[in-house]
Amino acid sequence: MLNYRQLHYFWVTAKTGSIARASEQLNLTPQTVSGQISLFEQTHGIELFQRVGRQLELTESGRRTLEYAEQMFQIASELEGVLRAAPDRQQVLFRVGVADVVPKSIVYRLLAPAMEGDRALRISCREDKLERLLADLAVQRLDLVISDRPMPNHLDIKGHSQKLGESGLSFFATPALARQLALPFPACLDNAPLLIPGQDSMLRSRLLRWFAEQRVHPRIVGEFDDSALMQAFGQSGSGLFVAPSVIAEEVCRQCAVEQIGHTDAVTEAFYAISVERKVKHPGIVAITQGARRELFNEGVGA
Structure with missing residues (x-):
């Protein structure tokens, strides 16, 4: 099992570039930081750093570990911010996937209504091929996919399409x-x-x-x-x-x-694809209403 404290010491050292700077930031002795990183390496049978002159450089294992550590501590920081927020102002993460064929100006104008007013939404937007986005939608890694086509019939994925315009x-x-x-x-x-x-x-x-x-x-x-x-x-x-x-x-x-x-x-048509037949997510509601009322200015059906 991972020792997250040791991983954190490694992460800070990798970010600062030296044991000395990491120990200052962590308010620990260099010996403590160095010792804990060594224990982490021994436990997992890897070498995270190599010395080049007086500098520490990441090994291949170190670079790979750093990639995961970056994601883990970023998520931890986001969670801390959510937990500290007042209950009535906690942000709702709105995860949107955008098919890469959809023009960026259209994407911005579709998403803009979800960011207006006093909605406590934070948008995470990712662009990719449609089928990969729909796979993430199916396992609830995304709340919505914006595409130039409705949900393909040949995919064994539960999803419902709304034509935005x-x-x-x-x-x-x-x-x-x-x-x-x-x-x-x-x-x-x-x-x-x-x-x-x-x-x-x-x-x-x-x-x-x-x-x-x-x-x-x-x-x-x-x-x-x-x-x-x-x-x-x-x-x-x-x-x-x-x-x-x-x-x-x-x-x-x-x-x-x-x-x-x-x-x-x-x-060219544009669609909002979600797993909900009856949309309840405030971000999706804002997007569908805004698209029909402002961007396309037409009363299109689902």
Whole structure:
């Protein structure tokens, strides 16, 4: 069994870089700190530090142990803060997973209502592939997953989807690239350099089908699972890129680009996926109500 006091002495020593500094911070003698770390090493049959000249450096076992110790003592610090808080002001941790294909501006505007007012919520937000996020949702490591698609039918995971809203699609280009487009939209897309969402995005197939219907053939110069990375390349002038029309003004302002056209024939939808059929979590309630009332301004059903 782990001796947490010894682990704490190791953690402080690793963070401060020396036994002497750690002993000062812990208000102990260097001999006590060094002795306890040695006992920890002997118990577990590992070596945590090696001397390089006068410096202490972590071994591979030391680095691995430090990674776990960091997480453990961070959680302990958070718990201490929760326990010290007044009972009526204790924060509720709201753990949100975001599929990496969802635009970051959309994510912020969806989550913002949960952080407003006097709600005692603290948001922990993690971005990943949808299936990994849903696996964490299933074992209650997450309270909510925000995605561009509802809960997939093929996954044996209990989850319920609420449609937050949908938006048409806008096309953006830097001023220099926009000047090179001689024809009106959407004809100007033909043979134009284009950045598109990757294979994981629901938007990709809809977009390609729409191009075929419009009889335009853009030159696809980049595919991106991460919407923020696609915008960064678009901002640099690498090609035209797309984003939901509801955030068109924000994209133009933040990326210094121009909107060259939009279509409502291609839409991107956004969903809140949770394990609750009847949502009670105050964060999820705030997000669903805020999305429908403000961001998408429409009365969409679950």
